[in-house]
Amino acid sequence: MDYIELTIQINNSRGFEQDTVAYELGELGFESFEYNEDGLKAYCVASLFDEKQIKEWKESHRDDIPIDYSYALIKEKNWNEIWEKNYFSPIVIGNECVIHSSFHHDIPTAKYDILIDPKMSFGTGHHETTILMIQTILKLDLVGKSLLDMGCGTGILAILASMRGASPVTAIDIDEWAYTNSLENFRLNGFSDIEMNQGGAELLSGRKFDIILANINRNILLADIHHYSACLTQGDLLVMSGFYDTDRPAIDEEAQENNLILLGFEEKNKWVATLYQKK
Numbered sequence: 001m002d003y004i005e006l007t008i009q010i011n012n013s014r015g016f017e018q019d020t021v022a023y024e025l026g027e028l029g030f031e032s033f034e035y036n037e038d039g040l041k042a043y044c045v046a047s048l049f050d051e052k053q054i055k056e057w058k059e060s061h062r063d064d065i066p067i068d069y070s071y072a073l074i075k076e077k078n079w080n081e082i083w084e085k086n087y088f089s090p091i092v093i094g095n096e097c098v099i100h101s102s103f104h105h106d107i108p109t110a111k112y113d114i115l116i117d118p119k120m121s122f123g124t125g126h127h128e129t130t131i132l133m134i135q136t137i138l139k140l141d142l143v144g145k146s147l148l149d150m151g152c153g154t155g156i157l158a159i160l161a162s163m164r165g166a167s168p169v170t171a172i173d174i175d176e177w178a179y180t181n182s183l184e185n186f187r188l189n190g191f192s193d194i195e196m197n198q199g200g201a202e203l204l205s206g207r208k209f210d211i212i213l214a215n216i217n218r219n220i221l222l223a224d225i226h227h228y229s230a231c232l233t234q235g236d237l238l239v240m241s242g243f244y245d246t247d248r249p250a251i252d253e254e255a256q257e258n259n260l261i262l263l264g265f266e267e268k269n270k271w272v273a274t275l276y277q278k279k
Contacts, residue, residue: 132273142166145210155182229258241273
């Protein structure tokens with residue numbers, strides 16, 4: 001399948017516009033995103049790309065987010081080969097967790113060894129928010145707890161939670177590539193029993209979990225915290241990341257309005273992961 005790679009340059013960025021841009025491009029059919037210092041790259045199926053729509057979207061931000069863009073056709077590729085040559089190196093978190101792919105050799109020994117073969121350009125575990133989520137998960141007692149990995153990407157967090165005894169584990173992502181890749185990675189790690197669903201917060205109606213993990217972005221979290229809270233009962237936990245430290249007050253206010261108490265947070269390079277408990 002051919003894709004369009006849309007390169008977005010955000011001029012005079014103040015650090016929070018990337019999440020807004022990614023959220024809005026997601027509404028326009030873009031499926032995955034790669035952040036960089038100047039903005040981000042966004043990907044959508046080539047047959048769905050509408051440049052007129054992108055021009056109108058850019059014009060709508062003329063006064064608040066100065067944007068330049070370019071795009072290119074990306075022919076179907078062997079994404080594992082691309083990651084091997086250009087991007088993905090093993091991630092090691094102390095002696096607790098190592099994340100690597102099948103093409104890696106001389107992998108350090110760790111308590112939890114996670115094997116992933118990434119597709120497209122997301123979810124390898126290098127981003128600060130994934131590391132923060134992993135560090136938080138490693139501190140929690142997950143044995144026998146029902147758990148949701150919301151916006152699971154390549155499924156790393158769901159896999160780690162399963163390794164630490166969470167059961168049953170459910171993973172959800174709106175991205176078709178994430179859905180397919182997570183299923184592959186669950187099988188690679190021997191967890192084909194993880195329930196995988198493609199969609200958004202509309203899939204949560206009537207569901208209950210002991211622990212919810214949500215590593216997404218500021219706007220989606222703010223819109224969906226009330227859905228997460230509805231899935232929890234008193235004493236249950238919500239772990240969230242995907243936002244900056246400057247966004248934490250807004251996240252905390254929305255969480256408190258939905259009967260969630262802040263237990264603590266971790267910070268890395270201005271990114272944050274927060275731990276909440278349901279009242």
